[in-house]
Amino acid sequence: MKRKEEVSLTTPKETKRFTVVINPEAQVRLSEFAKQGKLSQGQVSEVLIERADVDNLATAFKARRQDKVKVRATKKVLCGALEKLTPAQRKLLEQFHENDKL
Known part of the structure; x- marks a missing residue:
C-alpha cells in the first residue's frame, strides 16, 4: 500500500490570510486571470500589486x-x-x- 504524498502549499501555514472586498466585475476578471495563469487569485493580486506603477x-x-x-x-x-x-x-x-x- 502506497503512502499518500503530502501536498505542499506555496505559502507556509503561518502566513496570515486576508479578505479583500471587490465588486463582482473585478472578481470575475481576477478569476479569469488566475485561470489563465493557473495561479490562485491571491497570487494574481500579488503580481498585479508588485507590477503596478x-x-x-x-x-x-x-x-x-x-x-x-x-x-x-x-x-x-x-x-x-x-x-x-x-x-x-x-x-x-x-x-x-x-x-x-x-
Whole structure:
C-alpha cells in the first residue's frame, strides 16, 4: 500500500490570510486571470500589486476617491432632509416606497 504524498502549499501555514472586498466585475476578471495563469487569485493580486506603477494609477485613484466622497456627501444631505420630515410626510413617503415595490 502506497503512502499518500503530502501536498505542499506555496505559502507556509503561518502566513496570515486576508479578505479583500471587490465588486463582482473585478472578481470575475481576477478569476479569469488566475485561470489563465493557473495561479490562485491571491497570487494574481500579488503580481498585479508588485507590477503596478503608482504614478500612472494616481489619476484613477483620485477619481475613485472623489466619487466615494461625492456619494457620501449626497447621502449625508439626503439623511439630513429625511430627518426634518414630519410624521405625516414620512408616512406619505413610505406609501410611495411601497408602491415602487409593486
